[in-house]
Amino acid sequence: MPHSLVLNLLPQSPISPQYLTGRHLHALFLTLVSAVDQQLGDNLHNEKSEKAFTLSPLQINGHQRFSHGIYSLEWEYHKPIPAGTPCWWRVSLLDDTLFSRLTPLWLNLNPQQPWHLGPADLHITGILGTPRSSQPWANATTYAQLYEQASEVDRQIALTICSPAGFRQGQYDSALPTRECVFGSLLHRWNKYSGIEFSGEFLEKVFPSFFDIRTEMVADSRSKFIGCLGEISYRILGDVEPQAIKQINALADFALYCGIGRKTPMGMGMIRRVGVHTKVRP
Structure with a gap:
């Protein structure tokens, strides 16, 4: 839980x-x-x-x-x-x-x-x-509830990355929030802790549809870390089973708790799902 x-x-x-x-x-x-x-x-x-x-x-x-x-x-x-x-x-x-x-x-x-x-x-x-309305970061649920309440029809996933997120790729870090990095990170943690295993075959159906992101560097006395911040939306495209859509939405809702990428036990990669953007940005 x-x-x-x-x-x-x-x-x-x-x-x-x-x-x-x-x-x-x-x-x-x-x-x-x-x-x-x-x-x-x-x-x-x-x-x-x-x-x-x-x-x-x-x-x-x-x-x-x-x-x-x-x-x-x-x-x-x-x-x-x-x-x-x-x-x-x-x-x-x-x-x-x-x-x-x-x-x-x-x-x-x-x-x-x-x-x-x-x-x-x-x-x-x-x-x-x-x-609470004044503190949206506080919450608790069960993994079963996260899965049961996830939508089977919502194909739009909008996320806000609130502290710099970076991803390990081979021997090096990447700050680019590709679908493999973001949903792969969520999938790994979901399968490790939830007891409700997803196969992850649906990832190839997820495509970025909007992004307004930038890089930031976080440094302390020991190291430097480059991550991304901002907003990014993904859309589920093509012929996708409702169960797969439900699993993708469950992962997006789970993001509030587990974060994405590296150094989440040190404050990085905090992310939350937000409403779909309706305004056109310049």
């Missing part, structure tokens, strides 16, 4: 930009896990293969980033986040076992307990697990 949890945070001291990178947020998550299950925290830390969770960059409440009319998340900061600034942070869990083992963390949350992001102290003031 995938969960998309939004943690509301309140820094007690300024957070320097150097501690707002994906690497430091990844370390904070492992600290939270280890606080309730040390063995699980150690296992997640040592795991080299794909991990059953994703994280967002830290976000300031009420801040929205627009570029070329497209909404995205903040993934880099050039100034400290001041003390007392309400923030939020999305954690998604793709595995039921992971969620259940972390239940004590959610149930016994102490809003006065400090957690550390670099030298800064943070308080977790609340956790959202269901959607």
Whole structure:
């Protein structure tokens, strides 16, 4: 059962930009896990293969980033986040076992307990697990519900990539969101965690129909990562069985939880499905 949890945070001291990178947020998550299950925290830390969770960059409440009319998340900061600034942070869990083992963390949350992001102290003031109009990133469902509720007739898939997404191709990375990269990434994670396996033969029926994307570079002290941001739509073309259309739509709905591409446990590749575009862009 995938969960998309939004943690509301309140820094007690300024957070320097150097501690707002994906690497430091990844370390904070492992600290939270280890606080309730040390063995699980150690296992997640040592795991080299794909991990059953994703994280967002830290976000300031009420801040929205627009570029070329497209909404995205903040993934880099050039100034400290001041003390007392309400923030939020999305954690998604793709595995039921992971969620259940972390239940004590959610149930016994102490809003006065400090957690550390670099030298800064943070308080977790609340956790959202269901959607609100002011916070669309919080949600939870079952894989069976995702599949059952997916459309058998909708042939248009519109997606917004909200933090830079890049894809491994052989020995190198690519920032181009081809159908193989996007739907291949979603398919791999769906088959790994859902228990409802899709064959993926339908991918050849998916074609890009609209895109307004750009590249961005994310850098920290260790590495540089080039990914894409923006909006892209795909259309299902040709003679396609309703079951295949349903599977494609289920993957598009699943994107909210699992993200796409590389470094999703460090805030990259956050993506969500949006309504079909109706206006003509210049």
